[in-house]
Amino acid sequence: MIKKETGISFNLVSRQKLNSFSSVEKLNYILKEVKDGRILVLEQGLTATEQTTLIKHTMKEIDHDTFIGIEMGGYGEEKTSFFQRVFGIIKKPRMTVIGPAHLLKMVHKSNDMIETTIIPGRGAK
């Protein structure tokens, strides 16, 4: 029998996988994974509107005993040029890290660096 590892799951999710989801599916996927105790690094992050919706969904899922919410950190969306805007090219969200708030803590965030720490002693389920 293989002994199950009890470390913290840290999943790097590719842009292709995220693009295969609709916006609703993507948020459901993220919230389910995070509620299961996994920390996700999204190669392509969420738009500001998706982030707001994720916060709203998170608030509905908080049960105060097992899930107290999420910790999230991402870079701002890429700036688009005048010509890109003329042709309707939308800004692309950049890399984002999301995890359960009881496991992941944002230490510092700037334009170029997101510094996080994992709260010890709280392995994934």
Add this chain to the structure above:
Amino acid sequence: MGLFNIFRRRKFSSIIQKIFGKKHAKIGIYGPPNVGKTTLANRILRDWTGDIMGSVSEIPHETRRAKWKTNIKIDNGGSSLVMDLVDTPGITTKIDFKEFMNTYGLSKEESRMRAKEATEGVIESIRWLEDIDGVVLVMDATQDPFTQVNVTIIGNLEARDLPILIAANKIDAEDASPATLKSAFPQHPVVPISALTGYNTEKLYNTMVKRFGKKRHKRKRR
């Protein structure tokens, strides 16, 4: 969406409004918990109507339901702004009832109730974003401004093309650093204030009239 499509969606009447300015706007006071949103709302109301918006507390999530007052007139020399002011509950990504117990000494029952109401308050704040014309985003000038909540709110408002004014609050505190806020969000006006003492609120009012007195067009959410 391209500029051509945006232009096509605009009606003639709204173009006229844009030229001549909007004199009545619904303004939301937004920000993370405990940055002084209600203190600022009380300051604005006291200065212009003699009323107050709600109670304040050092315990986070004191405001757990949005409150609003209508027809508040702010004068700025020759121009003025009539606004409906909405004081919203603090937006956050996490709420731990144990923090209310361990840090602020609330009972378990009070803490759980406060946390539950706070989650509902966050949802209500986000819903209000659909219905406002501009935002005074309150930030604590003593704290790191690059929080995800600040970035998310700003990104959301930028996507809708809504005007933002950042109030760098608690400037009376010794470790306040409004310059950090200004450099963090250079694309938006930042006014250092103390909502508690009233420091620099004249400048805030002047900027509000200039910033929110113009009609903007809300974009549909992407």
